[in-house]
Amino acid sequence: MLMFLRHWAEARRGAIVPARSAIDPAAIAPCLSNVFIYRYLAETCDFALSLAGEEIKSFWRVPLEGRSMREILGGEEGELAIARGLTVVDTPALI
Numbered sequence: 001m002l003m004f005l006r007h008w009a010e011a012r013r014g015a016i017v018p019a020r021s022a023i024d025p026a027a028i029a030p031c032l033s034n035v036f037i038y039r040y041l042a043e044t045c046d047f048a049l050s051l052a053g054e055e056i057k058s059f060w061r062v063p064l065e066g067r068s069m070r071e072i073l074g075g076e077e078g079e080l081a082i083a084r085g086l087t088v089v090d091t092p093a094l095i
Contacts, residue, residue: 004031017088020050038069040089046070047085 011018038047
């Protein structure tokens with residue numbers, strides 16, 4: 001986790017969150033199976049899953065890429081996940 005956090009902080013370069021292109025998979029190789037990347041969909045105030053590591057995929061056992069948090073989690077859990085995700089959008093934070 002510390003390896004990932006250091007890389008994330010360095011990749012931010014002063015931005016709230018780092019650009020996806022600033023994340024170097026080789027720098028966090030031991031973490032990749034547990035990493036997921038969502039992109040914010042401002043028009044629907046939701047997040048779409050862009051990338052999911054192997055541990056995440058094996059947990060859900062269904063295709064996740066391209067699905068939104070509302071689709072994946074649904075109901076109150078989905079809304080809570082979106083609220084937490086908005087913290088990342090608005091504040092330098094990791095979830």
